[in-house]
Amino acid sequence: MEKRGPCIELEHVSKCFGDQPVLRDIHLTINHGEFLTFLGPSGCGKTTILRLLAGFERPSSGRIRIGGADVTETPPHQRAVNTVFQNYALFPHMTVFDNVAFGLRMRRTQAKVIEEEVFSALRMVKMEAHHTRRPGQLSGGQQQRVAIARAVVNKPLVLLLDEPLSALDYKLRKAMQIELKELRRTLGITFVFVTHDQEEAFSMSDRVAVMNEGVIEQLDSPSAIYEKPKNLFVARFVGEINTFEGRVVSRNGSSMRAMVEGEEVRLSLGGNGNGNGAHCAPDAATAACAAISAGSPIKVLLRPEDVRLERAAPGEAGGLTGRIVDTVYKGMTIDLIIEMSGGKKILATEFFNEDAPEALFSVGERVRVGWVEDWEVVLPDEGPQPL
Amino acid sequence: MKDRSLFKTLAVTLTVGWLAVFVIVPNLLTLAAGFLTRGEPEFVLPIPTLKNYVRLLDPAFFEIFLDSVRLALCTTLLCLLVGYPFAYILARLSPARRRLGLLLVIIPFWTNSLIRTYALIAILNVNGLLNAALAGLGLISEPVEILYTNTAVFIGFTYTLLPFMILPLYASIEKLDHRLIEAARDLGAGSFQTFFRVSLPLTLPGIIAGSMLVFLPALSMFYVPDILGGAKSLLVGNFIRNQFLVARDWPFGAAASVLLTVIMGLMLYGYWVCQKRVRKAEPA
Numbered sequence: 001m002e003k004r005g006p007c008i009e010l011e012h013v014s015k016c017f018g019d020q021p022v023l024r025d026i027h028l029t030i031n032h033g034e035f036l037t038f039l040g041p042s043g044c045g046k047t048t049i050l051r052l053l054a055g056f057e058r059p060s061s062g063r064i065r066i067g068g069a070d071v072t073e074t075p076p077h078q079r080a081v082n083t084v085f086q087n088y089a090l091f092p093h094m095t096v097f098d099n100v101a102f103g104l105r106m107r108r109t110q111a112k113v114i115e116e117e118v119f120s121a122l123r124m125v126k127m128e129a130h131h132t133r134r135p136g137q138l139s140g141g142q143q144q145r146v147a148i149a150r151a152v153v154n155k156p157l158v159l160l161l162d163e164p165l166s167a168l169d170y171k172l173r174k175a176m177q178i179e180l181k182e183l184r185r186t187l188g189i190t191f192v193f194v195t196h197d198q199e200e201a202f203s204m205s206d207r208v209a210v211m212n213e214g215v216i217e218q219l220d221s222p223s224a225i226y227e228k229p230k231n232l233f234v235a236r237f238v239g240e241i242n243t244f245e246g247r248v249v250s251r252n253g254s255s256m257r258a259m260v261e262g263e264e265v266r267l268s269l270g271g272n273g274n275g276n277g278a279h280c281a282p283d284a285a286t287a288a289c290a291a292i293s294a295g296s297p298i299k300v301l302l303r304p305e306d307v308r309l310e311r312a313a314p315g316e317a318g319g320l321t322g323r324i325v326d327t328v329y330k331g332m333t334i335d336l337i338i339e340m341s342g343g344k345k346i347l348a349t350e351f352f353n354e355d356a357p358e359a360l361f362s363v364g365e366r367v368r369v370g371w372v373e374d375w376e377v378v379l380p381d382e383g384p385q386p387l
Numbered sequence: 388m389k390d391r392s393l394f395k396t397l398a399v400t401l402t403v404g405w406l407a408v409f410v411i412v413p414n415l416l417t418l419a420a421g422f423l424t425r426g427e428p429e430f431v432l433p434i435p436t437l438k439n440y441v442r443l444l445d446p447a448f449f450e451i452f453l454d455s456v457r458l459a460l461c462t463t464l465l466c467l468l469v470g471y472p473f474a475y476i477l478a479r480l481s482p483a484r485r486r487l488g489l490l491l492v493i494i495p496f497w498t499n500s501l502i503r504t505y506a507l508i509a510i511l512n513v514n515g516l517l518n519a520a521l522a523g524l525g526l527i528s529e530p531v532e533i534l535y536t537n538t539a540v541f542i543g544f545t546y547t548l549l550p551f552m553i554l555p556l557y558a559s560i561e562k563l564d565h566r567l568i569e570a571a572r573d574l575g576a577g578s579f580q581t582f583f584r585v586s587l588p589l590t591l592p593g594i595i596a597g598s599m600l601v602f603l604p605a606l607s608m609f610y611v612p613d614i615l616g617g618a619k620s621l622l623v624g625n626f627i628r629n630q631f632l633v634a635r636d637w638p639f640g641a642a643a644s645v646l647l648t649v650i651m652g653l654m655l656y657g658y659w660v661c662q663k664r665v666r667k668a669e670p671a
Contacts, residue, residue: 054569
């Protein structure tokens with residue numbers, strides 16, 4: 001019943017504004033019914049991709065296909081896509097009804113059909129009671145709903161969403177995220193979402209494309225992006241992460257010994273073993289991983305929640321140790337800031353254990369820093385990085 | 388604190404005083420004169436009458452009024468047709484070019500418009516630049532008479548008043564959110580439909596403001612028809628001026644003034660109502 005296969009195909013798409021490259025050789029396929037999010041800092045090119053798909057911009061090179069048809073040269077009003085704009089862009093001089101009916105009227109749909117379709121779209125976003133209002137009389141969340149209804153009423157092949165939730169407050173944003181997910185399920189159309197908020201990207205998407213400076217750094221499921229970042233940029237952009245510098249002493253297959261913070265530790269290249277095989281996926285990262293050998297500089301990445309702490313017995317030597325310099329109460333968790341013996345500061349997140357309050361660490365305590373084997377991520381040192 | 392309140396009092400008093408002396412009192416005098424009788428040496432005799440207003444019902448005056456309205460409407464329409472595309476292009480230019488464009492629109496204001504109107508004579512003359520240009524293009528074989536016709540007045544009005552159309556139009560087009568145009572395109576509207584359904588309704592306040600600023604002066608400006616129209620065209624402005632300065636019939640001139648003021652007032656009220664409705668539609 002549902003269409004399968006590629007819905008959007010970007011073939012080696014590049015875009016320059018003047019001599020400023022914004023997108024570099026983007027090659028990507030989005031499947032029918034998929035929820036794909038472009039995630040990245042401002043200026044990474046994610047909005048430009050959306051504008052290319054909508055037809056507001058033309059690529060400097062490369063082809064764009066939507067639903068199998070080449071639309072590279074097709075103007076926006078002839079494309080089977082609709083956009084939910086960042087600031088909604090509702091027509092201020094029209095009522096909610098007229099806003100939603102706009103697209104259908106442009107296609108010369110019969111008045112009776114328009115009325116049915118518009119009310120069904122408004123019902124879906126729970127706005128049918130407000131159909132005579134004007135956008136200026138609605139709250140941000142309500143305008144958001146109207147903007148979504150205005151787009152989906154046209155039954156597009158693809159719904160493009162340009163940071164549609166960024167203007168809403170935290171609670172409303174959470175609620176809208178859930179509603180958008182539900183909407184995708186009922187409509188079954190492809191959603192392409194753009195955001196700089198990783199939590200938003202992770203909670204809604206099937207796949208996330210992390211972008212930086214006009215390239216897709218990693219395209220993967222949210223969990224793979226979080227747990228198996230392909231490079232330092234991805235690792236640092238999504239969530240908190242501790243980075244250690246190290247140097248390989250010896251390597252044996254996927255396990256190795258390396259000097260980290262002045263101590264020799266055992267590391268695993270399998271990385272973040274959540275049960276589905278090696279960290280090094282069959283692509284560019286493989287080559288980089290393969291290049292890791294005795295003597296090569298590496299980065300060891302560790303999520304704060306993966307850090308395991310033990311009280312260090314006085315006088316005990318060996319292993320990575322540090323001293324707790326600050327604790328940050330977060331409600332459900334507590335963040336510990338640890339100064340390593342080498343002076344580096346790292347972050348560890350601990351859950352409260354109600355049954356053993358004595359297990360909580362306090363400022364000044366010396367701790368031994370470890371992690372569950374295989375949960376660390378080892379990357380070759382790519383030299384200095386922004387961010 | 389005390390200084391500030393003194394400054395406030397002074398500023399308000401000055402403003403109110405200025406308006407009272409130079410706006411309210413003259414208008415009240417005109418209003419009063421309209422209801423009084425004409426006198427020989429002292430212009431106005433304090434004998435109340437409605438005769439002046441009755442005289443305005445004369446079909447001859449009605450014709451003058453109709454001619455004026457027609458000319459003012461044509462001027463407004465031409466200014467709008469020329470001004471809208473101009474303002475649209477201006478608003479879409481790069482900031483540096485936009486500043487230059489605006490400067491070019493404003494520069495004529497540095498010269499008194501009376502002088503500029505005289506300068507138009509040199510262009511509209513039988514031996515003037517316009518005829519030379521038309522002949523040069525082969526459009527005419529003999530010079531056409533433009534000066535001292537209604538066409539000349541029309542050209543003069545359009546030339547003088549065009550900036551008053553362009554500036555408010557520019558202001559409202561520049562404010563127009565480009566994302567709304569993209570939204571219309573995204574929803575399947577071609578450029579034609581986008582313009583008529585989104586751009587035009589949203590720039591309506593500018594269109595109305597510009598039209599008022601052109602139409603109202605075009606109705607009452609008397610020196611342009613005087614200079615360019617010769618004695619042939621009589622418009623409301625000239626008519627009023629003639630009553631005061633030529634016929635020396637102050638009460639009748641005052642009555643005509645009051646009528647014109649009332650009509651303009653009604654138009655401004657209409658504009659205000661329209662503005663209020665548009666503003667209500669804008670997002671809060």
